[in-house]
Amino acid sequence: MNRRDFLRSSAILAGVGAGAGALSACRTLRSDEEAPVRLDAAAFHASRRLVDTSFGRIASVERGKGPAALFLHGFPLNGFxxxxxxxxxxxxxxCLAPDFMGLGYTEVSEQQDLSPQAQADMLAAFLDALSIRDVDLVANDSGGTIAQLFMVRHPGRVRTMLLTNCDVHENSPPPQMRNSIAAARAGTYDQKLARHLADRAYARSSSGIGGSAYVDPANFSDDAIDYYLAPLVSTPQRRAQLNRHLAAFEPNPLLAIEPALRRSRVSTRMLWGTADPLFPVIWADWLDRTLPQSRGVRRVEGGKLFWPEERPDLLAEEAQRLWTS
Known part of the structure; x- marks a missing residue:
């Protein structure tokens, strides 16, 4: 499958419906401020840089100044x-949005460990390369697995943690992912993503990512499909890494860290879509009971797995509240 031209400037849909206000600023600009540059596919592509670490060259997009916030994406997405x-x-x-090893535009060797634990350690090396000591974490989906592992494996490096629908405790990976993980172990899961690229109606159907993980399947736009999936099937090596990345989420890496979660002093807030069959709200409530510094759960009515991409206004509002609490 040939990549499309990522440098074209067609728009990316980033909100749920016309009322989401997805491309507006989240507060009124001061007279001395400039409006932020819109990060469509072309701008995001142009902003991407590769950070050299011992794990490989980590692709990342960065915006803003001040204390660092680290945004951890879901599967099979990337920092976009x-x-x-x-x-x-x-x-x-x-704000930093890196791509995990085996996904996105990050470049690693064929021998690189792609397990969630290795991903967490890669993030520490990534931050070290940028001279960043600690961060506010924001995570979704399998990125939430890695966020929890990072907090436990690298104590003192997390100021706050904002978790959206993601793996939690016994629900990691969720049972619905068993067939996909089996396909990844067999080396064939990449074929499903190649079908998404070839058949956009399928990509947005209930059997595809658009229909199953987005409230409005149209928000899984052509630009987003290309930007997320094209690099994953671009070469045999990338296809193999995609399969290894997914397969590495078994066995469950989160059961062993429950005692550490119960000792955590990190202020954490859960934002949870209520229409996500993979990660029911009961698991947000489990985190709320388990984490000593929990700041509670906000239910996002009707939200599916990738609601944070569709509702960045809500995500930003809650992040700002957590950071200033």
Missing amino acids: QWRGSLERLSRDRR
Whole structure:
């Protein structure tokens, strides 16, 4: 599958319906401020840089100055998932959206460990390379697995944590992912993503990512499909890494860290879509009971797995509240 031209300037849909206000600023600009640059596919592509670490060259997009905030994407997405949040929050934080190893545009060797634990350690090396000591974490989906592991494996490096629908405790990975993980182990999951690129109606159907993970399947736009999925099937090596990345989420890496979560002093807030069959709200409530410094759960009515991409306004509002609490 040939990549499309990522440098074209067609728009990316980033909100749920016309009322989402997805491309507007989240507060009134001062007279001495400039409006933020909209991060469509072309702008995001132009902003991407590769950061050298011992794990490989980590692709990342950065916006803003000040204390760092680290945005951890879901599967099989990349940092582009957070474009709307970066637009809104770059006035408050130095916002970084890296791509995990085996996904997006990050470059690693064929031998590189792609397990969630290795991903967490990669983030520490990534921050070290940028001379960043600690961060506010924002995470979604499998990125939430890695966020929890990072907090436990690298104590003192997390100021706050904002978790959206993601793996939690026994629900990691969720049972609905068993067939996909089996396909990844067999080396064939990449074929499903190649079908998304070839058949956009399928990509937005209930069997595809658009229909299953977005409230409005149209928000899984052609630009987003290309930007997320084209690099994953671009070469045999990338296809193999995609399969290894997914397969590495078994066995469950989160059961062992429950005692550490119960000792955590990190202020954490959960924002949870209520229409996500993979990660029911009961798991947000489990985190609320388990984390000593929980700041509670906000239910996002009707939200599916990738609601943070569709509702960056809500995500930014809650992030700002957590950071200033």
